[in-house]
Amino acid sequence: MNFGLYLPLLAGLAFCNHCRRPADGQADALALPAAIAMGLATAIMLLLGGGLLTLADSARPGLPLPLVASVLQAASALLLAGTLQRLAAGTAAALGLHWPLLLLNSLLAGLPLYFLPSASSAAASLCAALLSAALFTLLLAQFATLPHRLQRCALPARLQGRPALLLCALIIALALHGLGARLS
Amino acid sequence: MSRPSILPAHTDPGSQPLLTTPLPAQLRLWLQGASCCVEVGQRVLKHQLLAEADSEFGVAVHAPTSGHIRAIGPLPQALPDAPLLDGLQLQPDGLDEALSLPAESNWPALSALALAMRLQDMGVMGQHGPLLPLAWAAKASPLALLIINAVENEPFLQADSMLLCEQAAAVAEAMAMLGRILQPARLVLAIQQEQGAAINALRSLAADQCWQLEVIQAPYPAGDEAQLLRALARPEESGNSLCLPVAGVHAAGRAILHGEPCISRIVTVSTALKQSHNMRALLGSPVADLLTCAGLSSQQHALVHGGGLRGFALPDATIGIHQHSHCLLVRPRQPALTAQPCIRCGDCASICPSQLQPQELYWHCSRQELAQAQHWRLADCSQCGLCSAVCPSQLPLLDSFRLASQQLLLAEQQQCAADAARQRHRFRQFRLERDKQEKAQRLAERAAQQAAKLAQQAAEPTSHAEPTATAADKQAAIAAAMARAAERQQQRPAVAPSVNSSEREAAIAANRQAAIEAAMARAAARKAAQEAAKAAAADAPAMAKDEDQNKPGLNQQQQALIQAAMHRANAQKAAASSSPASLDQDKKALIAAAMARAAARKAAGDETEQDK
């Protein structure tokens, strides 16, 4: 895995997240809080999964990394989903914090972190997790506000709405690929 | 990008002469907020009243010269998009015969309201309707600051400067008059730094007068009322200050001191280059005449009414000028610039004196989203036109804001109309309800009186037959009901002993009550029986509901009881009549009897309760 692939993956993931948002009357007003909430949730999952992995590694070294990492990421996602379900079910649902989405985010955004070239030390992996969560939040917020702006573009009728957003996602992914390729 | 540097500087009229337009062939006067009081074909004299103000915001119209009224009807007005509005056409006869003008001799004795109404009658207009707002004058609160606005607000305007240069003494006189009547704590004449000649003309007069000269240095929309008030009023004065245009003040001076109604104004005709002419023109003069006077032809030029930023195109040179026609701009005809899409340069937002976001406003206004436009503070837009002027895409920002404000105004009016209609409808419903209740009350009273009589006749223990009742079983039922009522009546003192202060009164009341109850029960039973005998009534539930609304809201205990009984009986009746129609007589009688019993019992119960 390298950054040139990982960062566009985040863009695609953010686009998926945006498409899965509930489209009701309050979706527009809650778009930005939903993006921030999902970004924070992803940060929690990444930090939790990474921390658990460090603990597991120190407790019993030599475990197969891919298996343990995916189990721990899935566990942290389900733990968060369960906690949210118990404490603030209605709000979490309105903000789109559903467990399948959390699981997807945790696995797709979290797992590659352990295989990135920079994840050599604990501090570096922590830093990578934070940065990737921050970038993911930024991307989510971008997708939350882009449709409003796209309305004012004179896009052809066939491209209105989601296809236009997909186009934007592709361009963002291109830019992220360009940046990520330099990091690797 | 600072505003003063990019706007063309004010050019002083200087030593230019004030022209006077020759008498036009036709005058077109508009009747906004005024109702016509002359007829077609009538000859009128100069200064004669043509239309009286019929609303708070209208002013009277006077004949600018003598002549004949040729038509009264819709005319295009010198407004954006030249809407048709009622106006009158006056054909001058060239004689210019004037009425004699009675000057107001004791004007210092006028109150503010009297002055305001007098100015309205004299046709003196301010920024919004009469020079002095009537609502303000009626409040008669002490005036802290009176601003006379002589700022040439837009590029190319010169009319106010010209007026000050030519008529400085008359303006000073008018201001002294206003100061005397309105008694402001501070009287200020606001003028812009560039109007040098006017300032010179005033400086010599200002020395021994009660007013001050304030020279404004702020950039363009500084001549707007709100901006002037913000600039000149001290915090404690900002609540009760007033801003009047200098042309109106001058006209007010003529009207009050000399009795001369407002029939003309000074108009600048400018070619937006260096050359411009100022002329005194009669109100209603066609624009073409003014152009001819300035040596221009109306065919070869595009016409703009107003200054360089707020002016709007006039489609037609025959439109007559009005009291707000301070400037006419004449431009060579050019192909119109086409609007390009917004490139989000942000210049409009950075230049907006009200700190709005014109690009957002324009987006919502062009999509007719008035609620959003209100959120982006369309109401705070002073329509200064700077955003339109700096827009590199030539977007019609000012036009769309004007249109949207108008639509907003219309929507507000509709909302007011809807609110009024709702109120009237609710009041009508309340009135119908009240009428119904009063009618029911009257009927009940009458029934009670008759029943009391009947009961007295039937005071003998032998319960004699009801004359109208035909079936024997019905009579039996009634008798049973009466007997029960009597029983209850006897039990009543035991139920509620020694509660009443006066037992005698209670006894009398009880006797009467019993009689009434009996009669009521009879009447109800009779009616119910008759109703039940009829075929099925289709609208039974509706009737029940109607009767339900006849709640015993009566203050007299007796009436309450009667009504309660009646309405119970009716409800029962309604229920009965809504049940299958093929009931035999026996059943009907049984129902009626039960009903009557229930009614009587209820009435008695109610009575005891209310006695408590």
Next chain:
Amino acid sequence: MTLVLRLLLLLLAIWLLGKVLRSSAQKLRPATSTLPPLAERIDAILPQTQCGQCGHAGCLPYAQALARGEDSINRCPPGGEDGIRKLAALLHTDYLPFAADAPPQKPKAVALIDEATCIGCTLCIQACPVDAILGSAKQMHTVLADECTGCELCLAPCPVDCISMRPATSQPADWRWGYPVIAIKAVKPGSSS
């Protein structure tokens, strides 16, 4: 060391998420107690012609039916499509085009009584929902044009067909020069600065 830092960051993220959730929950549940009842808010949108074209006996009954969810929002021709949009926004439903069986939309009109033909039967007075008709028995009646909502309810009862609808003339021709928003503001105590 990194583990402690990681734990601290985790706690910070959880705290922030809690804050976001709480603020969103407040946004989700606006203070409904301060709002007037739903029927009143719907009634405020309806045009108050009281014409009964919606099939109810007036605007308020229609509003109540809407509030109970018993009728659809596209039954008010005088309110126009704008009215439907407002109702849709208030009731959180989708915009609906006018019902196929709804009467067609007409421009605003006011009733006019032909004074020569009127026999003074008072039937129209009883029919008018907003008391906009004046007159008494055997006397000529007249319509207060300012109060007339154009509901056309007076047309049917008239025995001599002397009432006709005329287009309302209150279009925005009343372009008042710089309508007096600023003037009123300027003299209201304590309004500006």
Next chain:
Amino acid sequence: MNTPVIRLAPTLASRNRQQLLALLPAIAIQLWQWGPPALLALASASASALLADSLGLAWRRQAIWPGLRQGEALLTAVLLSLLLPDAAVPLLCLCTGGAILLLRQLFGGSGSSLFHPVAGGLLLAAPWLPAGLPHADIPLSLALLAGGLWLLWRGLLRWQAPLGLLLVVLIALPVGSGWLLGQSALWLLAGWVMSDGSATPITPRGRLVYGQAAGMLCISFVTLTTQPDAGVTLAACLLLLSASAPLLDRLTLSPGPRT
């Protein structure tokens, strides 16, 4: 249309003309440095840009000549040919035309493009660019700076975003960002791409934040990584941040204080 008599701002076409005019010294220096091939590149890029623009306009059923006369496509071509002096001519044509079609015409022409075509074209061309250490081009940079200052004086440069970028670069001088100032790509992107309204936030504060964010991202990438090609990195940052422009607008745009 009752629009005002006084026009205080140049039209779009005149704006673009003046922006091109400000590039003239830089073009002259480029021609002097690279000789006839640069002229060929400039001409072919312009032709490809005009062709792509007219194709897009025809596809969107717009009038072609008035659209071309605005000069935005030409400006894009000139900027790209200045940014990619050592690219092969076909690549230059391809990325110019592609960027104009994809990022400009598809989004609906001038003012509507969310992403600046120049940044997009640079990024499209990046994989095929010859790798190598960037060399400082002081004369070109100075010419561009002069052109930018002239634009600023004419009031045509929205200066907040470039200022934010330059501030960050100056602050980061101790980290070793000084060589960036000698890069012509930095000046081109700052003066002609970041000052464009459609791909940046609309509020002054948002633009400042945009410029600072672009500077920080760019400097961190350029100094932390091994591929110090400032132009492509900055273009990628600009694209990424252009997508955040609506977000910055949402955060900074308000109806304003109530009077």
